[in-house]
Amino acid sequence: MITINNLHFMYNDHSGIKNVNLKIEPNEVVSLLGPNGSGKTTLLKSIYGLLNPKKGRIYLDCKLISTIKSSELAKIVGGVPQDHQNSFPYKVLDLVVMGRTPYLSIFSSPLQEDYQKGRKILSELGISGLAERPYTQISGGERQLTFIARALMQEPKILLLDEPVAHLDIKNKVKVLTIVRDIAREKNLTVLMSLHDPNDAIKFSHKIVLIKDGTIIDYGSVEKIIDEKNLKKIYDIEFDILGTDTEKVIMYKISTAPLDRNETIPA
């Protein structure tokens, strides 16, 4: 579904991604793990078509991305950007319906049935109650779901999520990731999402990409990828892996002595 060959993208200061090769099969949920600045957003933006890499090729659904018209691309790839800054206070339903834009000409507006579709997706994601609220005044979790709903309105084959759970509490994190997993299965979506907690990647994805300093360190099934060595390579700290082989739990270790809770705090 997504094939990337020898992709390079450099910003002016020579950071970016280098020599990325990746093949993601249809209907897979793939997590992208890597520290801040490792190139996750850059990779996702290249697949969205937001960046124009100088070298390398990206094929979506066997079509070379640079040959796909932008409105056609938006029917294949839907996504939630990492860095959306609030715009004018549109209602959540209106924001979600904007996902129909790739199907509209420059002079046309969405129809009644598009709004019905929007309401249906909101209820599938369990956020019907938000429909009339300004999207600028909802919580982080509600906002992620709202943007996921907008991406689903594009009826894409590929869903790209850039740190969809970065600022969420555990309850909302589990809610969002569960919904992503279920929706992917229901709608036959291929999902590529960047995450920070390897435990989330283990629970919610088929495969994991490890990325550091703009290059892919390893890629494969959860069982194959998650081990102490790989994690240390990525995050530069030690990890303990507990649990069973099918249900791994990752704990990080710290090199300094743990906090002494009986210590008196100097005045």
Added chain:
Amino acid sequence: MNASIKTNSFYLTLSPFPIALMVLFLGRYSLTITSLSSEDFFVLLNIRAPRIILCMMAGVALSVAGASLQSCLRNPLVAPYILGQSQGAAFGAALAMLFLPNCMYLIPASALVFSFIAVGLACSLARVRGEFSTVTTVLSGVIVAGVFTALLSIIKLASDPYRLSGIVFWMMGGFHKSCWDDILMALPGLVIGFSILYLMRYRLNVLSMGSNDAKLLGVNINRDRLIVIALSTLMCSSIIAVTGIIAWIGLIVPHMARSLIGPDNKYLIPASAGLGASLLLITDTLCRTLTTYDIPVSIITTLVAAPYFIYLLRKVAGGWN
């Protein structure tokens, strides 16, 4: 909620018509509807009516241009003159006053042409590496406006006092000289700009989500931004070419309309048009009735709008929700 947006926007859109009927009979030359002499008819038809119609057109043009540009560049501080439209027009008008034969069509024509030259320059400056961002657009506008202001100063230096006062008056836009010819000159630009921008109302909503989001949704953002900029320039410059520069309306009115009916351009564009026409009509009526002197309308719009804008800045304190 939705119903009240619809009714509010309906009333705002139609508001200029009753106001226009009222102010038609207000003025220093007193008229009563019941007994109209032939001189009264002359005043109504050739002085009041064109002035009121041009005034409404200006309110529509500037407010809709402002609303469209604010959406297109997703910045509520954007005014219709952001790309040097007014400075270009002022330079063009002054150039025509100084060098071209004295013909009533040449000044507006030259103002319109130079307004487009200014915007064209600003747009080509704003395209850095094929990208067309809000920041570079605004900065390019500042640069181009500065250059045209300097060029205008040169013309002013070269002018005799009589022409200099003409230039100064032109810059303080107003409706004191309005006639049917002005309306005919400004109408095509207004009609074309307004109709196409209104057709693009949904695209404007998408553009207002910012360039990344718009691109994600498959929008060709550079092309669409250029179209919006060209149309709003056509609309606002056609008007200021005949009236001179009218300040503040295009910045303030979309704000007021947005706070009343929300950001959806389907309602925002007609409501801004109506509110802009009404406000400018009221302001212009004050200008011609308050004193024995016909005050240029820009002076009043600025004096009224600046405090409102300060209030707005205080109220929103950085966020625009």
